[in-house]
Amino acid sequence: MTDQPQIIVDKVSHLYRPPNGRPVLALEDISLDVRPQEFLALLGPSGCGKSTLLYLMGGFIPIETGSISVGGKPVKEPGPDRGIVFQHFALFPWKTVRDNVLYGLEKGGLPRAEREQTAQHFIDLVGLSGFEDSYPSQLSGGMKQRTAIARTLAIDPDILLMDEPFGALDAQTRHLMQMELLSIWRKRPKTVIFVTHDVQEAVYLADRIAVMSARPGRIKTIVENKLDRNDPGLFKSPAFAEKVDDIWTLVRAEAMKMQGVRAS
Numbered sequence: 001m002t003d004q005p006q007i008i009v010d011k012v013s014h015l016y017r018p019p020n021g022r023p024v025l026a027l028e029d030i031s032l033d034v035r036p037q038e039f040l041a042l043l044g045p046s047g048c049g050k051s052t053l054l055y056l057m058g059g060f061i062p063i064e065t066g067s068i069s070v071g072g073k074p075v076k077e078p079g080p081d082r083g084i085v086f087q088h089f090a091l092f093p094w095k096t097v098r099d100n101v102l103y104g105l106e107k108g109g110l111p112r113a114e115r116e117q118t119a120q121h122f123i124d125l126v127g128l129s130g131f132e133d134s135y136p137s138q139l140s141g142g143m144k145q146r147t148a149i150a151r152t153l154a155i156d157p158d159i160l161l162m163d164e165p166f167g168a169l170d171a172q173t174r175h176l177m178q179m180e181l182l183s184i185w186r187k188r189p190k191t192v193i194f195v196t197h198d199v200q201e202a203v204y205l206a207d208r209i210a211v212m213s214a215r216p217g218r219i220k221t222i223v224e225n226k227l228d229r230n231d232p233g234l235f236k237s238p239a240f241a242e243k244v245d246d247i248w249t250l251v252r253a254e255a256m257k258m259q260g261v262r263a264s
């Protein structure tokens with residue numbers, strides 16, 4: 001890991017202008033550097049603009065104020081260097097697991113046999129061997145999300161943008177998926193930006209945690225996470241509970257501000 005930032009977010013603000021409603025200032029003056037191959041969590045209360053920031057980095061919505069660069073180039077549109085995984089699985093229901101994973105590889109110009117080999121490699125990596133011919137309706141939530149992750153990983157992006165990818169899963173599956181994601185990330189290190197409003201999830205997964213303020217979203221603070229995430233007992237350790245508690249205190253203040261905003 002070098003210390004040169006791979007992603008530079010510089011003074012970004014974002015105003016939504018819905019056709020039938022008041023404009024919403026979702027982000028204000030966000031500056032953030034992300035290092036290559038670091039796992040960064042974007043943490044904050046609901047509505048603070050986490051997804052908006054992720055989509056701006058992905059090039060899915062235009063940047064109007066400030067700038068974002070990836071590898072020194074300004075972000076103008078989505079690109080194969082940035083893969084995204086959404087909360088809701090976004091699979092093609094009429095395609096099998098194999099074909100869903102192959103879909104992302106179709107544009108790459110690789111021969112069919114090579115594409116199939118790559119797809120199989122990532123299906124195995126996410127633990128779905130034996131389910132290649134299943135359709136999404138035949139899979140559990142966790143398996144659907146694994147398929148979506150395999151599809152994104154198969155394209156081999158340098159950067160993974162993950163928008164609450166485990167938010168729709170039950171607590172047990174969620175923890176298994178977190179462990180699996182860490183293990184995949186160790187095998188194939190990538191820059192990961194992981195949006196969550198779950199403090200435990202952020203502390204369990206991330207090298208650094210950017211805590212965002214209530215709307216308009218700003219970066220309130222960035223916390224370095226020095227806990228040993230290779231430690232299998234980490235989740236149950238006092239140090240983990242203490243870190244979660246410290247960060248929860250920061251987030252709670254913002255969540256309460258958000259409630260106030262809603263109540264007014």
Ligand SMILES: Nc1ncnc2c1ncn2[C@@H]1O[C@H](COP(=O)(O)OP(=O)(O)OP(=O)(O)O)[C@@H](O)[C@H]1O
Binds near residue numbers: 024049
């Ligand atoms: N297309 C849109 N038009 C108008 N306002 C929007 C639009 N998308 C998001 N917003 C508003 O911008 C703010 C930030 O939304 P965003 O989805 O980025 O927040 P978030 O932190 O990801 O929330 P959550 O954790 O609930 O998913 C919210 O107040 C939301 O209502």
